[in-house]
Amino acid sequence: MSDEKRPTSDTQPRGMMGQGGRRGMMPGEKPKDFSGTVKRLLAYFKPEMIRLIIVVILTITSVVFTVYAPRILGNATNELFKGIISKQLPAGVTKDQVIAMLKARGQDQFAEMISNMDLVPGAGVDFAAIGKILLTLAVIYLLAALFQWLQQYIMAGVSQRTVYRLRRDVDQKLQRLPLKYYDSHPHGDILSRVTNDVDNIAHTLQQTITQMLSSIVTVIGVLIMMFKISTLLSWISLAVIPVSLVITLLIARQSQKQFIRQWNSTGAVNAHVEEMFTGHNLVKAFNREKDVLERFRQQNEKLYESSFKAQFISGLIHPVINFVNNLNYVAIAVLGGVNVANGVISLGDVQAFIQYSRQFTQPIVQVASIMNVLQSTVASAERVFELLDEEEEVPDVDNPVVLEDVKGNVRFEHVYFSYDPNVPLIEDFNLDVPAGDMIAIVGPTGAGKTTLVNLLMRFYDVNSGRITIDGVDIKQMRRRDLRKIFGMVLQDTWLFSGTIRDNIAYGKENATEEEIIAAAKAAYVDHFVRTLPDGYDTVLTGDATNISQGQRQLITIARAFLADPKILILDEATSSVDTRTEMLIQKAMQNLMKGRTSFVIAHRLSTIREADNIVVMDHGRIVEQGNHKQLMEKKGFYYNLYMSQFMGALVDEAM
Template identity: 55%
Template sequence: MGFGMPVQKAKDAKGAMRRLIGYLKERRTQLLIVLAAAVLSTVFGIVSPKIMGKVTTRLFEGAMLGRLGAAIDFHFIASILLLLVGLYALSALFTFVQQYLVAGIAQKVVFAMRRDVQEKLARLPLNYFDSRTHGEILSRATNDVDNIGNTLQQVLSQFISSLVLLVGVLVMMLTISPLLTLITLVTLPLSVLVTKKIASRSQRYFAEQQKTIGELNGHVEEMYSGHTIVKAFGYEKRSVERFDAINGKLYDAGWRAQFVSGIIMPLMMFIGNIGYVLVAVVGGIMVTRQAVAIGDVQAFIQYSQQFTMPITQVANIANLIQSALASAERVFELLDEKEERPEPAAAPSLPKPQGRVVFRNVSFGYKEDAPLIEGMNLEIAPGQTVAIVGPTGAGKTTLVNLLMRFYELDGGSIAIDGVDIRELKRSQLRGLFGMVLQDTWLFNGTIRDNIAFGRTGSTESEVVSAAKAAYADHFIRTLPDGYDTVLNEEATNLSQGQKQLLTIARAILADPAILILDEATSSVDTRTEVHIQQAMTELRKGRTSFVIAHRLSTIRDADLILVMNHGRVIERGTHEELLARGGFYTELYESQFTGGRRNKAV
């Protein structure tokens, strides 16, 4: 990251730095070794030019005295050269030790942070994920942690080395000539002034560049993800024109940003060369007056060229640190999020769950000032099939989320077989349920693995039996690799209906005490739906089942139908009882099957 690159800054840099140092404290011994190695490596490198200067001085003196018949002292020069080889070897060795330890420290910090983030994500409530995009959460867990690791690896080694080098070079220059040191330092404010001026201007262009890159990425992603619609509506030409416009703006901003920031280094070299010329001229005059040895002038020129390097590195490191602290702050914000209610220390067990579910004065709202469910009372007997119907936003799915404790109740209680669900461990509670949702979820793996996800340790025959019960076995065997067919990340190599069949097979294999079916047959054809309904009827025998229904034809045989609206159960009864009542359910039914009334989204 160069001088002109814009850097995201932390809101509380001190707080983020303090917590980041907390991760480093566990490795303080290694850090002390890194510090010692950096100091030794830099010191051995710093003294070398001064020693090299002695060789130059001895050669010069030998050459001058050679005219008077004296010989050059090659033995002295050889011993100095051997000493230099040793010093450079030691410097390289300590640099290797430093880099080796720094790499380990950085990766261990990243390992610890990733572990903490993963454990935290497992403890966060569902509403955290509902209120944030997946990309935002993934960015904190991956990009931000990686940025911290990369920065630590660069900063821990470079920052220490740069500071030691800066101080060491300054000391060595002062020991040679305070006057030449003053000349070198005079050019420093000029370098800082030029850098600051150009960096402030280039930052505007870099910010525009980053903004335009985001705009271009958004356009490309949108056009390619919806390429079928783009082609169907003949939008290709306008899409290309839009792309060209954004791309042109990006070219302009990128060119300006790179050009302006690229000026910095030539200007710094120009200013540095001015200092070099001044040092060479003044140093030459001092040599002629025998105020300083020629070898010391040579060493000083090397030091003056090294002097600007650590300053440049420290400036770059400052940018890197700002970026890392911003990433650390984002990670710590995630780690500080409010977690799920702690699990009970001693949870009761349900060795043979019956599936009796009781709601007592249940109240809940996604926001404190906007209650959705108030004072709900329900009692569902073991083995009953309960259908939940109602308009969009009525609270159907919320009811199921509360039952599985994805959200905590604001008031009242829910009990299963007489045990409050808050007294059970979440893993034990959710192990009682089998779910088939309208939105299918399959992972990257074989079809066999995806079905077997329903129960750990299931056999091949059990997987096949579940697939047959879900009417998925036939289409699986028509695939080239059958049950060994590997699904890609989004399972796009299967149709939506086939994916739904696999999730139903997974629920059948799980053999749960309570079933939750959220419009489980919405993505299959009518003929397959009949088969699945038969399989579901068989599966529901002896189990309590909650069926969230949109098509009322699928829940006619339900033992109990709950009609919800605005978070309340406004009607309950069987299909025939509700139709005979002529209420809200009758209106929904007629809107679907008679066409006589306006169809309301159910």
């Protein structure tokens, strides 16, 4: 849009509207505030507090049933083991007599084992009792599954509503950001923050919160049951925790760096693809396909390397901790078997304890796996929150002035402005534009022409001085009220995917069919639209390539007609069309400018000869001012510009 100097960065690709700027984090940079980011993310759950409490209750209930199930299964094992041992003992004797007989034979260890068992010699297995236990176990597992399903169902709604609010905040933030943010950030990187990063957060909120909650409750419940069975075996299992935590922290510290690189590389790839897709015609025209592919290959290689390292390093957590847990399992099995043989605990209790040890270490493994996801999510959240923390436009004044009857008098009074404080652009600019006048702004590239438009529309605010409309400082007006006064027709035609009717109607809310057609006729759109098979219902593609450049420009003029602005801005509106189409567009623009204050920025000086006042700019200053005749008679800066174009045209004709 602009040809002036904007804030730039040497490390980022150029975006659609300006030079690429810095992104959220530089590769390898550590999170600025890991815990603060997590707290800020969790703050989005406040509106869901009641549902979260219900989820907690359901989780606790489900875990209680799940934790109690191994103890019941252990009772079934004890019942079966007791029956098998009882069947092997002679019937008609008591357990004490059997123990005495075993000791007399020197089988003291076997005697110790059955001394703690409730045996009935010769009785056999009580399958009815086992059946009741297994039925109870089935009901418990069913209830645990039901509560877990309810927990997941409620949490799905909680997480999606939370992410909905986050997306809403991001979208609203994008509307409040000043134009300089978009000029200094690659569009692909912005899209990556809004889509990839937010989607990554959404996935984590859905999966991680419930897993973390379930893991914590499971650890507490299992720990209680383990200490009830055996204190010694419990302490052996607890020894695994510090080892697992140290391993997790050491690996996670390395993987976090790679996750930051991964998401920054993702943003760079998206920015490159978006930029190359937008300018694919130019890429082909200049035969730069190989360069573009090589640049993509390099950025894709960086993304591959960072993603591979992030997943590989974080993926080490699970197998390493599983190895530690397997060592713990071996220790429990050996010591448990010895205790069963010595009659200290029952076989069913050992079986239950082994299950508990698995349940106890499983949440630790889950947390370790969650760290993999959490590292990536925190990196994404920091990028999103960095966007949310960007400096916004200066707020509108509390008591704004509303111009009821706009005349269109515009004045620039001692205006100073620069995009970069170290590089002055506009200095002590003064201009008085009477209502209804056509003001042409001309000058070489970088003179500050488009910057004046940005200042008029308050896309940027002046550093000092002021701009007034009908004597009112535009800073005393709300931006939306100010921008309703203006209509813009730019060199880059912006049309969205939709019908021609919808694109014209974009200029005025609730426009009637009659108003749309009237605007189309005034802009010479109606004729060519009616030659199309679907007329005004013709659907334009994303870049409107199914109609010509001149037709696209005429539609934007029709949109301006419909808006009926008091002040009109035409920025190089005919620079990219052929001469015949330019004449048609000129007619449409002349009709549009009647009775309106108009600012026309043009490189083709032949198009602004009828302007009431021509402002010639160079390096942010007015170097000449007057109508075409006056400026040509001066034979100064304007004269040289005009003659260079005129002589260039004669040379072209001669050739």
